[in-house]
Amino acid sequence: MPVSTVNTPRVAELVRELLVAVGEDPQREGLLDTPARVASWWHSFLSPDLSAMATRFTETHASDQLVVVGGLNVWSLCEHHLLPMQLDAHVGYLANGTVLGLSKFGRIAQRYAGRLQVQERFTRQLADEVAAAIGSPDVAVTVHGVHLCMSMRGVRMESARTSTVHAAGRFRTDPLLSQQFLTLTTSGGGTV
């Protein structure tokens, strides 16, 4: 069930004040419903669905099998500028008799994206949560990020892309495994 910490009426009030502070008239027709819309958006953005279970299955044929789930695209908000960042994550783990429901990787990514973030922390949180869900430290995560605070403002570099990698357990100690993971993250995910 979604859990909210957002005081929606207060956010709407503050958005109305923001409009005044930037020289707008919150009473003009186009802006009348804007405070409520923005408050509703903050509410939905910051209210992750915590009910998602990390459904696991027993799969005896999966012995030491590398599983990579890619294309986990989520929107988050940069905590420095409150501007969107688009994060494209790939998660790899070693299935050893137990596999995690595929959609759960996306749900975990959504949970950590729905808050004020930095890409490095998101990468680490996603890896740690997957490790907890599968009950093993053998997890790797890559994230490719586009930060609007770098492209639409500030340094204004539209093509800037940030890549982060977190490798734990055998992904840290086994160069072949690490290489297989990185190869699959550039070819869209899969199993080896």
Ligand SMILES: Nc1nc2c(ncn2[C@@H]2O[C@H](COP(=O)(O)OP(=O)(O)OP(=O)(O)O)[C@@H](O)[C@H]2O)c(=O)[nH]1
């Ligand atoms: N490491 C990291 N930095 C981020 C992330 N998102 C935004 N930033 C950076 O946070 C920094 C904040 O720097 P400040 O100098 O305090 O802010 P600023 O004056 O607005 O900086 P400019 O963006 O250079 O105009 C900027 O360099 C952003 O690019 C992120 O996910 N990870």
Ligand SMILES: [Zn+2]
């Ligand atoms: Zn930023």
